[in-house]
Amino acid sequence: xxxxxxxxxxxxxxxxxxxxxxxxxxxxxxxxxxxxxxxxxxxxxxxxxxxxxxxxxxxxxxxxxxxxxxxxxxxxxxxxxxxxxxxxxxxxxxxxxxxxxxxxxxxxxxxxxxxxxxxxxxxxxxxxxxxxxxxxxxxxxxxxxxxxxxxxxxxxxxxxxxxxxxxxxxxxxxxxxxxxxxxxxxxxxxxxxxxxxxxxxxxxxxxxxxxxxxxxxxxxxxxxxxxxxxxxxxxxxxxxxxxxxxxxxxxxxxxxxxxxxxxxxxxxxxxxxxxxxxxxxxxxxxxxxxxxxxxxxxxxxxxxxxxxxxxxxxxxxxxxxxxxxxxxxxxxxxxxxxxxxxxxxxxxxxxxxxxxxxxxxxxxxxxxxxxxxxxxxxxxxxxxxxxxxxxxxxxxxxxxxxxxxxxxxxxxxxxxxxxxxxxxxxxxxxxxxxxxxxxxxxxxxxxxxxxxxxxxxxxxxxxxxxxxxxxxxxxxxxxxxxxxxxxxxxxxxxxxxxxxxxxxxxxxxxxxxxxxxxxxxxxxxxxxxxxxxxxxxxxxxxxxxxxxxxxxxxxxxxxxxxxxxxxxxxxxxxxxxxxxxxxxxxxxxxxxxxxxxxxxxxxxxxxxxxxxxxxxxxxxxxxxxxxxxxxxxxxxxxxxxxxxxxxxxxxxxxxxxxxxxxxxxxxxxxxxxxxxxxxxxxxxxxxxxx
Amino acid sequence: xxxxxxxxxxxxxxxxxxxxxxxxxxxxxxxxxxxxxxxxxxxxxxxxxxxxxxxxxxxxxxxxxxxxxxxxxxxxx
Numbered sequence: 001x002x003x004x005x006x007x008x009x010x011x012x013x014x015x016x017x018x019x020x021x022x023x024x025x026x027x028x029x030x031x032x033x034x035x036x037x038x039x040x041x042x043x044x045x046x047x048x049x050x051x052x053x054x055x056x057x058x059x060x061x062x063x064x065x066x067x068x069x070x071x072x073x074x075x076x077x078x079x080x081x082x083x084x085x086x087x088x089x090x091x092x093x094x095x096x097x098x099x100x101x102x103x104x105x106x107x108x109x110x111x112x113x114x115x116x117x118x119x120x121x122x123x124x125x126x127x128x129x130x131x132x133x134x135x136x137x138x139x140x141x142x143x144x145x146x147x148x149x150x151x152x153x154x155x156x157x158x159x160x161x162x163x164x165x166x167x168x169x170x171x172x173x174x175x176x177x178x179x180x181x182x183x184x185x186x187x188x189x190x191x192x193x194x195x196x197x198x199x200x201x202x203x204x205x206x207x208x209x210x211x212x213x214x215x216x217x218x219x220x221x222x223x224x225x226x227x228x229x230x231x232x233x234x235x236x237x238x239x240x241x242x243x244x245x246x247x248x249x250x251x252x253x254x255x256x257x258x259x260x261x262x263x264x265x266x267x268x269x270x271x272x273x274x275x276x277x278x279x280x281x282x283x284x285x286x287x288x289x290x291x292x293x294x295x296x297x298x299x300x301x302x303x304x305x306x307x308x309x310x311x312x313x314x315x316x317x318x319x320x321x322x323x324x325x326x327x328x329x330x331x332x333x334x335x336x337x338x339x340x341x342x343x344x345x346x347x348x349x350x351x352x353x354x355x356x357x358x359x360x361x362x363x364x365x366x367x368x369x370x371x372x373x374x375x376x377x378x379x380x381x382x383x384x385x386x387x388x389x390x391x392x393x394x395x396x397x398x399x400x401x402x403x404x405x406x407x408x409x410x411x412x413x414x415x416x417x418x419x420x421x422x423x424x425x426x427x428x429x430x431x432x433x434x435x436x437x438x439x440x441x442x443x444x445x446x447x448x449x450x451x452x453x454x455x456x457x458x459x460x461x462x463x464x465x466x467x468x469x470x471x472x473x474x475x476x477x478x479x480x481x482x483x484x485x486x487x488x489x490x491x492x493x494x495x496x497x498x499x500x501x502x503x504x505x506x507x508x509x510x511x512x513x514x515x516x517x518x519x520x521x522x523x524x525x526x527x528x529x530x531x532x533x534x535x536x537x538x539x540x541x542x543x544x545x546x547x548x549x550x551x552x553x554x555x556x557x558x559x560x561x562x563x564x565x566x567x568x569x570x571x572x573x574x575x576x577x578x579x580x581x582x583x584x585x586x587x588x589x590x591x592x593x594x595x596x597x598x599x600x601x602x603x604x605x606x607x608x609x610x611x612x613x614x615x616x617x618x619x620x621x622x623x624x625x626x627x628x629x630x631x632x633x634x635x636x637x638x639x640x641x642x643x644x645x646x647x648x649x650x651x652x653x654x655x656x657x658x659x660x661x662x663x664x665x666x667x668x669x670x671x672x673x674x675x676x677x678x679x680x681x682x683x684x685x686x687x688x689x690x
Numbered sequence: 691x692x693x694x695x696x697x698x699x700x701x702x703x704x705x706x707x708x709x710x711x712x713x714x715x716x717x718x719x720x721x722x723x724x725x726x727x728x729x730x731x732x733x734x735x736x737x738x739x740x741x742x743x744x745x746x747x748x749x750x751x752x753x754x755x756x757x758x759x760x761x762x763x764x765x766x767x
Contacts (some may be wrong), residue, residue: 059719060719095748230722231726235721365737398719
């Protein structure tokens, strides 16, 4: 099997080509050490199978962000070398696209130059002589329009005829004699490899131990300014490209007038922001209204499945484990799929169309005031769905400090997992009624979202002052011309992102549901194990206190979970909570949405006739065991809302922050500080309102 | 030169050429996109708050922050 990699500038149609070649035969993994998604796919042409790796779009082989670092890591891979490179370029901007190609070509790995988007050439008034370019670079050139399915057959033909070895030699000249020493190493193929090794420390770890030591020694004896040399390299390359293009490309007009007109509107002083908020408003409306229908289906499906398993399997512990822990646990993950899929869908649309970079453009100044970056807007908005993909989206922020701050403040945003908690607490707090034509519950919910956004902004300002990390990376972004989004690409991102959410976050949620069930179903000592006799002898039963309910309550109180909840009761009493809420809070540190399920179990584990009663009714009737008054008063509920707004209750987020910052320091600080704020905030809220 | 104009001083849709010996002031990423001394540029857009700026060179529209734009000297065409 031949290993191919796909490389190109951003916005050249790379994703479309990857999807066109591999279809659904793709998978997403991770690069060791750094957590950039590794997209891999397979396809075959005339019995020959190819493995294709899709690399992040980049403008040069010098990485400016974590995302781009992967490109070098993959193509200089010594252990599993690349057999050939498919380089995709945008026909309407060959000059810039050929820069990276000229670097790739100097690697002396067989490559194909794809000139894509030829359907746009006529309108742009460009004519390209492919044969001259092919003769100049000694690499096959293929003209394509991936979205119009043109030229793919020629590409297939070229791929089957690929040579095993490069049939030209690079004439790259090292600008510093000192680097020549590097050429003596076995793994360094030519001058350009030596050049990359000299300028990119991140490549050193790709070599064998002994070679790494030698590289270090050689480079220590050379005195050079990397940035200056790299700029010289760029100038040289562009002057060669300019000479080539003079004879091969004829261009009559340069302006994309439609894009200009759209830009005038979308980056306008007032309309620009108005449209942006309009788009956001539409997305959130869609997420909540469109998603609610499938969510109800999923909810009732899993509810019925659990009842069905309970009644049709023999009544034993395995039955209970499946029907009370496993099925509701899986259901609790699947229920988020509609919302998350919709959000990813919208983000993919905004990115594909080119609108996202305009949003970055018009918000950069505003975000910078808080120590963030225009590019932080994508993670922050995604944070409303789930902090995990949002934190991963921060990878394309070049500036290390701004990236770190973005990662640290994203969990303040109101994620989808908080929504079920908020929904139930708000319903407990105020009855659903309208005031002045507004839905009061909706108003409170909006307030919670605003609170999340404002807190993340405030946190950024504070972090900006505290974190002393210096990073010089400039803010340079391309504003690509607008494109009509491809449905196929949309579906591909939607499926792969949703899949990774379900499996990554899902594992933890299901595991926690099972642990919780075990903790609630078993207990130490006589109080738990002789529960039936104790309850029978000590309590009087009537319609409001049936034997089953009393037994269930007694068992839960004396289970391991019950003791755990009681253990933290002294700590949470100042917030107005009892041990039952304590259990919910403990469970929520795995994932916030577990709260609702846990509350449901706490008030109903074991009781079978209660299916008619909703959780809400049960919570309304709940009484505090010390005061005898209803547990969920206005003050308690509000204090809980505040607690959930701030507390860092999500194992998956902690894990992802650890991976993305490559340290335990930041996730620990983040967890302690956020939970501290939550505690103080909830305490103040309870004290003021009770 | 004292009053050398920079990209930050360009008027909207004004065309200019990046002055000689500016390599040191242009961010590497911009150089690698093809914007070097003697490159013809045009100020395409300005964000509502006056920062960042969007310049056009060749077929590229690229945004950069005002602080970076102020460092890059230009010459009129």
